[in-house]
Each structure stands twice: as C-alpha cells, then as structure tokens.
Amino acid sequence: MMDTIMGLYADQPFWFWAALAAAILGVEVLTGSGWLLWAAASAGVTAILTAIFDVSVPTALLAFALLTLFSTLLARRYLPRPLVEEGVDINDNVARLVGQRGAVVSAFAGRSGRVFIDGKEWAAEVDDGETLETGAAVQVTGVAGARLRVRRA
Numbered sequence: 001m002m003d004t005i006m007g008l009y010a011d012q013p014f015w016f017w018a019a020l021a022a023a024i025l026g027v028e029v030l031t032g033s034g035w036l037l038w039a040a041a042s043a044g045v046t047a048i049l050t051a052i053f054d055v056s057v058p059t060a061l062l063a064f065a066l067l068t069l070f071s072t073l074l075a076r077r078y079l080p081r082p083l084v085e086e087g088v089d090i091n092d093n094v095a096r097l098v099g100q101r102g103a104v105v106s107a108f109a110g111r112s113g114r115v116f117i118d119g120k121e122w123a124a125e126v127d128d129g130e131t132l133e134t135g136a137a138v139q140v141t142g143v144a145g146a147r148l149r150v151r152r153a
Helices: 002-011 013-031 036-052 057-078
Strands: 101-109 112-117 120-126 137-144 147-152
Touching: 002 013, 013 036, 013 057, 036 057, 101 120, 112 137, 112 147
Parallel strands: 120 147
Antiparallel strands: 101 112, 101 137, 112 120, 137 147
16 A cells, blocks of 8 residues: 555655645635645645655655744744634624723613613613713623623713
8 A cells, every 4th residue: 555655656746745735725624723724835835846846755745844834833923813812702792892882871770771882772780889860971891691781981
C-alpha cells in the first residue's frame, strides 16, 4: 500500500498536494473553524512548488509544515478577532439592552413601571426603589426574566 502511495506521489506530486489541499478544505467547510484554511492554502502552495520545481518529498513536507506554521501564526496575529465575547448570545435581544438609555413611559408604582428603550416599550423595575416619574431618563442595569432592571440615568 505504501509503495502505491509513494509511486503515485513520484508520478504526480502536484496532484497529490492539490488533493490534500482539497481534502483539508473540505474538512474546514464541514467544521467551520477557520483554522484549517491556512493548512489548505499551504498544501495548495506546496502543490504549486512541486509543479514548478523538482522538489523532493522531505523538502515538500518541510515547505508544507513551515507554510502552515507561519500562515497560521500570521493569521492569528493580524486578522481581527470576533467582536462578540465567548459565551454571549448575539440573538438575545433583551440582554443586549443592558447599558442602553431610555425614558419612563408611565410613572413607577412601587418598584414597577414601563420604560421606552430601543424603540419599544418594556416592563421594568427600578433597582434602588426610588420613584421615577413619567419622562425621567433611565439606564438598563440588568434583565430579570422579561422585565428590565433600570436606574435613573
């Protein structure tokens, strides 16, 4: 079996590396990690090197390893990181309101009232128990179920 693979590589090194690049890229598409892109690109560049130059197997393996290493390190250093923190649900439209400012729509009776924030009216409770009158500026400090926790802004 190993004899067959080495014979195939000896006959067609370009296609061997091109197939490896395609296989790695296929795994990247399935996983979506982003990290295998650099190995796939490195295998593609190694395929081009073997097509242009008469490169031995150890030299091609070394070129692939070095290209993968350097391209991954450069990507990690220079490509932007995601803006969303790990573990934060970007689809949680209530939790994203924390820190937003708004206005009281109906005066708070006890700790409960209604506020207008981000184009919507929300049920809210005041953090410190102070009385908030209609029109008072508030800031969201947290979420308790479907109710916002607010304080005077």
